[in-house]
Amino acid sequence: MDYSILVAQAINGLQLGVLLFLLASGLTLTFGIMDLVNLSHASFYMLGAFICASLTLWTGSFLLSLVLAIVLTGLAALVIELGLVRRLYTLPHLDQVLATFGMILCLDTLVHIFWGPAGIVMPLPAWLNGQINIGEIVLPVYRLMIIAVGLLVAVLLYVLVSHTRTGMLIRAGASNRTMVSALGVDIKLLFSGVFVAGSVCAGLAGMMIAPITEASIGMGNEIIITAFVVVIIGGIGSIKGAFVAALLIGMIDTLGRAYLDTVFAAFMDTETAETAAPAISAMLIYLLMAVILAVRPQGLFPPRLR
Amino acid sequence: MNTRKHIHNTTNILRASALSAAIALSGFTPLAQAQDDSVKIGFVTTLTTGGAVIGNDMKNAVELALEHLDNTAGGKKLEVLFEDDQFKPEIGKQVTDKLVKQDDVDFVAGFIWSHVLMASFKSVVNADKILISANAGPSPIAGKLCNENFFSTSWQNNQTPMAMGQLLNDKGVNSLYIMAPNYAAGKDMVAGVESVFEGEIKGKDLTKWGADAQLDFSAELAKAKASGAEGIFIFYPGKAAGAFIKQYTQAGLQDSLPLYTVFTVDALSLPKLQEAGLDGVMGSENTQFWGPDLDNETNKKFVSSFKEKYGTYPSFYAAQSYDAINLIAAAVEATGGDTSDTAALRAEMEKANFDSVRGAFSYGNNHMPIQNFYSRKVVADADGNWTTTISSTVMENHQDPFAGECKL
Amino acid sequence: MDNALNRSEQSKLAHHKCRSFYRRHRGSVLPGMINLLVLVALGALPVIAYLDGQIFWLDVATRLVILAIAAVSLNLVLGFCGLASFGHAAFIGIGAYAVGIPVYHETYGGFEMIAGYSGWWHLALAIAVSALFALVTGAISLRTRGVHFIMITMAFSQMMYYTLVSLQEYGADDGLSIDLRSELPLLNLDDPLHLFGLCFASLLGALLLSWTLVRSRFGKVLVAARSNEPRLKSLGVETYRYQLVAYVISGAMCGYAGALMANFTVFISPSMVEWSRSGELIFMVVFGGSAYLFGPVIGTAAFILLEYFLSRFTVYWHLPFGILLILVVLFLRGGVSGSIARLFSKRSAVSNSVSVNSTSVAEGSAPAIQGSSQARGEDTP
Structure with missing residues (x-):
């Protein structure tokens, strides 16, 4: 086996995992703390990508646009939380699913009206477009940066959740919501904060991926299911679980795509392997989830009751 | 309890139901009974979701073609009804059924996606109307499912x-x-x-x-x-x-x-x-099969007026849609505006006797173009x-x- | 380990308890009359329109009725058992392919074991394979609850989707055109009226089956298990088995709807199994009111008709549609059926508004009955 390709694939898997973590962290927190099944979570992923891409084309600076886009995505999330989302927290899950699906339709259409249906291809600044060569191994700088940003956010979230008072409330909220509100904590403020922070994380993921793919309508709907799979495998409400599951799924999905046909070709003819491998590799993450849920119905790291 | 409020609610509900009944009834009333002085063309494409980029380009080309034809063929008015397939096969079939059964169109054209075309195919050809694919060219329709009422202004996928x-x-x-x-x-x-x-x-x-x-x-x-x-x-x-x-x-x-x-x-x-x-x-x-700089008069006119009107080069989807309308117009012209005889229209279309943006081409037995590739x-x-x-x-x-x- | 999630699930279940089926049966007669009226309208209007020469509406109605059967089947697990399956589109796909594949082989040869044009054979195959799929996936899925159940059923339907996509012989993503409809005695399914008649009769059958189930001891156990599963278990009731049987019945019914769908569209493709289709089925049920036997029918009708009419006005129709979904959740608790029931349970004396039809409330202009809290609150024994 060629090691340089294997390393390249591992980097790609890691990058996908990190992006999934950015999405899933917000999802798992809103799910765990506010008990909100938010299908429209990935709409902020799309929104972040569109805002950042159009700002980059306009200002010419990726970094400036990134900062502005984070602020704007956060503002959008805040407005939506105040106007609508906070009224959904106490509803049954299925009602939440219906309402947040309605939000997806609205946000997708608004983006269509505002930016047109074509989507935006966004350039990457030259200083991020390079590669690092270590012997045979070629590492694209931008992908390394995505991984670095993702890991940084993961560390920040870890510190926030494990070592601050807010984090304590968040953890308490994930395990016992009624207790937290009984303590006299301003639960509304906490909820707004968590929702905005989670949405910004999703938006950041969109901003990170836009220079690789492009900003397009419905890009969120493609990844939201995978993000939910991450949340479920990791255990609802668990940041640690989301992190582990995101990296696991990123790796399995990428390596499955890359090597499954080779593996299959070892014990069946090439034709069958070429047909079966893409189908099975697309199924892998669902197989993984079904197996994990069959063995551990609460996921890998269910939050403990405190 | 607050009785007045309830009564108020009921009147609102009644009003709403009257409204909905009115909408429903307007659907049942025969919409513009097939006028004898117009040729109706249904055009199915994708106008919502990201696929709308393609759909809009096709729609633009259709409107340009109508403009170039002065909206008439064979002494009759050309009328195009656009429908959105939402990129879903069963919605494509539903809007096609509507075009065929309710709007009573003479032709159905368009279809970006193979699966939408496959789902809608029988609704048109079994009603003895003519179907023109302006993009999708799946192999079954070129091969074992081929039908005399089907024509393509694009290509077979392969x-x-x-x-x-x-x-x-x-x-x-x-x-x-x-x-x-x-x-x-x-x-x-x-x-x-x-x-x-x-x-x-x-x-x-x-x-x-x-x-x-x-x-x-x-x-x-x-x-x-x-x-x-x-x-x-x-x-x-x-x-x-x-x-x-x-x-x-x-x-x-x-x-x-x-x-x-x-x-x-x-x-x-x-x-x-x-x-x-x-x-x-x-x-x-x-x-x-085509390019914006392909050297023939029809193409020059098409590309320059498309650029002038919409500010961009036409895509191949646009070229195929432009041809679809012109293929229909040429057949209607040849039958002197008579759209009642499907066999006669078919015979005209088989000749591919119109000014195509790709230059001259002919139709094979399966009504797929036999054409050059560049x-x-x-x-x-x-x-x-x-x-x-x-x-x-x-x-x-x-x-x-x-x-x-x-x-x- | 009985953590926050479980408790919040339970508190949500409390909301549902009021919507028990018993309560509805004891309740006012008027909602029942509305349901009957909707059903008659659904059966008669398209036929009248068809005979009047408006043949297109029969197609819309046929699709609506078939989806309503699927929604009714979903409600068997969603409404009775409180288990939201996010994978019911898989059964529609199985049922549809159970028609498409035998017809394909009868026409083009090969796989003679299953080839055939007989409608009985298609329906039997659709029901049997769906039931089997439901048995296997249900046995695993029912180990989980709540959102985990939603996700694991979705996972199984995604696996079905990718399996169908890889079936090169049956057209993979492009799908397969069905050359001939199922052959049934006395019926000619090529005649739209016959097809609609079969579908409508099937819907009545599905409703009757659900109604019978809900009133049986079996149904009572399911509803009781939804409210308080631990109590039933402590009484020695094997709730798991009951739920599995319900899931299998639901899957088989949905597979049957799929077989009808294949006969309607004469086209099958993996896109019938996309997760968004399962989502739409859930929306139809919740929209109509998951706690009501008839809710899925109203929900499907409202959904299909809204989709159809809104998309007439503008290509941006997803915006008003989305807003409407949000409004329904915020103001029409318990879906359309829930609102109708609440309206009449409070003031059953006023009976002159029976003319409310299936779409009226769904138009969204009907304001909320204030204080949906009354609708939750109390428990049913």
Whole structure:
């Protein structure tokens, strides 16, 4: 086996995992703390990508646009939380699913009206477009940066959740919501904060991926299911679980795509392997989830009751 | 309890129900009974979701064609009803049924997607109306399901990649890496190029497609690079095109692994790529039955007035849609405006006797075009806009490989 | 380990308890009359329109009725058991392919074991394979609850989707055109009226089956298990088995709807199994009111008709449609049926508004009945 390709694939898997973590962290927190099944979570992923891409084309600076886009995505999330989302927290899950699906339709259409249906291809600044060569191994700088940003956010979230008072409330909220509100904590403020922070994380993921793919309508709907799979495998409400599951799924999905046909070709003819491998590799993450849920119905790291 | 409020609610509900009843009834009233002085054409395309980019381009071309025809053919008014298939087969079938059964159209045209065309196919041909595909060309409809009421102004899926295979042979490319999405059209493209290409296939990746399509091709590109192939052939329609070209450029492959595409680099994706400055696509080659600089009078008029009206180059989708309307208009003209005799219309259309933007062509037994295919290179035009230019004719009067399966 | 999630699930279940089926049966007669009226309208209007020459409406109605059967089947697990399956589109796909594949082989040869044009054979195959799929996936899925159940059923339907996509012989993503409809005695399914008649009769059958189930001891156990599963278990009731049987019946019924769908569209493709289709089925049920036997029918009708009429006005119709979904959740608790029931349970004396039809409330202009709290609150024994 060629090691340089294997390393390249591992980097790609890691990058996908990190992006999934950015999405899933917000999802798992809103799910765990506010008990909100938010299908429209990935709409902020799309929104972040569109805002950042159009700002980059306009200002010419990726970094400036990134900062502005984070602020704007956060503002959008805040407005939506105040106007609508906070009224959904106490509803049954299925009602939440219906309402947040309605939000997806609205946000997708608004983006269509505002930016047109074509989507935006966004350039990457030259200083991020390079590669690092270590012997045979070629590492694209931008992908390394995505991984670095993702890991940084993961560390920040870890510190926030494990070592601050807010984090304590968040953890308490994930395990016992009624207790937290009984303590006299301003639960509304906490909820707004968590929702905005989670949405910004999703938006950041969109901003990170836009220079690789492009900003397009419905890009969120493609990844939201995978993000939910991450949340479920990791255990609802668990940041640690989301992190582990995101990296696991990123790796399995990428390596499955890359090597499954080779593996299959070892014990069946090439034709069958070429047909079966893409189908099975697309199924892998669902197989993984079904197996994990069959063995551990609460996921890998269910939050403990405190 | 608050009785007044309840009564108020009830009146509102009654009002609402009256409204809805009115809407429902307006649906039941015969809408504009088929007027004898107009020829009705239903046009099914995608106007919502990301696919609306293609749908809008087709719609623009149809409107341009009507403008050029002065909205008349054979002394009758041409009327086009647009319907949105939402990129879903059963919605495509439903709107097609509406066009056929309620609006009583004379022709149904359009159809970007193979599965939408397949789902809607019988609704039109079984009603003895004429169906014109302005894009999709799945193999069953060219082969065993072929129908005398079906015509195409595009191509059968396999033809364009077969031309690409031929181009690669002509250029002396010895080995190839292949990438396409894992769905029926993607597999058709791969099969097409493989059936003609004589060199070695170093590797092949079919990537995940559908609602959660894969847009990050880094893993596959790493494999392609390591394979040592002399070129890479891809088919990535729609938004996947931008994503692929970008990653191809970012991976710095344009010097070591020349790019050959079908239906990926077109007038819809090039402006976006140019805006983002992704010049890795410059000089890459693709094959097509048509190009904006194809030298004939009809095409010159089409391209220049399209650019004037909409500010961009027309895409091949637009060219096919423009032709679809002109094919209909020519047949209606020939029958003197009589649309009641489907057989006569069919006989006229079989002659392909109209000014096509691709120049003269003919129809095979399965009503798929027998036409030339060209190789096209990506260049910047005199104004600096990125476009494609025809560099050679790769195949002349090419007929699709499924015509033999058609019993017509 | 009985953590916050479980408790919040339970508190949500409390909301549902009021919507028990018993309560509805004891309740006012008027909602029942509305349901009957909707059903008669659904059966008669398209036929009248068809005979009047407006043949298109029969197609809309046929699709609506078939989806309503699927929604009714979903409600067997969603409404009775409180288990939201996010994978019911898989059964529609199985049922549809159970028609498409035998017809394909009868026409083009091969696989003679299953080839055939007989409608009985198609329906039997659709029901049997769906039931089997439901048995296997249900046995695993029912180990989980709540959102985990939603996700694991979705996972199984995604696996079905990718399996169908890889079936090269049956057209993969492009799908397969069905050359001939199922052959049934006395019926000619090529005649739209016959097809609609079969579908409508099937819907009545599905409703009757649900109604019978809900009133049986079996149904009572399911509803009781939804409210308080631990109590039933402590009484020695094997709730798991009951739920599995319900899931299998539901899957088989949905597979049957799929077979009808294949006969309606004469086209099958993996897109019938996309997760968004399962989502739409859930929306139809919740929209109509998951706690009501008839809710899925009203929900499907409202959904299909809204989709059809809104998309007439503008290509941006997803915006008003989305807003409407949000409004329904915020103001029409318990879906359309819930609102109707609440309206009448409070003031059953006023009976002159029976003319409310299926779409009226769904138009969204009907304001909320204030204080949906009354609708929750109390428990049913």
